[in-house]
Amino acid sequence: MSADKRSLLINTAIDVIREQGFEKTSVSQIVGRAGVAQGTFYLYFKTKNELIPAIAREIFDIQLDRTKEAFPKEPASLDELLKKLIEITYTITEEYKDLITFIYSGMAFYHSFETWEQIYAPYYEWLMSKFVSLQDTGEIQTDTPFAYAANYTVGFIEHAAESFYLSGALSENPEQSKHECFVFLRKALQP
Known part of the structure; x- marks a missing residue:
């Protein structure tokens, strides 16, 4: 209760x-x-300010739940994984864009950035496990340790989505923005 x-x-x-x-x-x-x-x-x-990380966690939990639902079993390919991660992140960013800027400013002002890492830890761990599975099938070939690769992948996708929805940077077309994000990450994870 x-x-x-x-x-x-x-x-x-x-x-x-x-x-x-x-x-x-x-x-x-x-x-x-x-x-x-x-x-x-x-x-x-x-205090009311303690709602800020709670709201951030709530939104992120929704994103992680959607991501896990999209992969009831291991992804068949790196392409499938990246495309779904990008699509889900863009969708969440669009749905919650009115709260994201507020959350960033509130977290920076009232809370430490270590709180972000606590919020993101389950996502990083989940993505690392997918990378391991894809490495076993030869889909990923990178010298970057998976802890870093997961962190950078999540960060890059979020930055691309936020650049599109919050600042309108680089592209007026969400599909072009998603495609460029995908191409960049694919090259990074399978050079």
């Missing part, structure tokens, strides 16, 4: 923040809409 209330508070906060912004959002508004007592909020979060 407690995980349900925490999740309810996070998802309600996302809705309220999307409507009126973080600064104008109050704990009273969040708990009022969630239908819980104000003290319940403080059982899970010391």
Whole structure:
């Protein structure tokens, strides 16, 4: 039950923040809409600012869940893996672009960057396991240790998606942006 209330508070906060912004959002508004007592909020979060990493984790968990659902078994090829990772990341970035900039600024201001690594650790581990499987079939040929390769791959895909959806850099066409991201990563992982 407690995980349900925490999740309810996070998802309600996302809705309220999307409507009126973080600064104008109050704990009273969040708990009022969630239908819980104000003290319940403080059982899970010391301050409103603690919602920032919780929202980041919520969005990232959605991304990781979608990624795992896309691969109920091992990917057949590096191409399949990269194309699905790119598509899912672009989709999540588009869906949550209104929150991503807020999360970045909030994490930089209120939280350490080590929190990012904790949030991303399950994704890196999952991707490293896929790289190992693909290496066993000869699909990946890189001298870069997989811990680095997973980190760089995730970071590059996210940067490409954010460049497209948040700043409009480099391309006006999402398919071109996705293709260029794919080509770059494919060359990096199978030179």
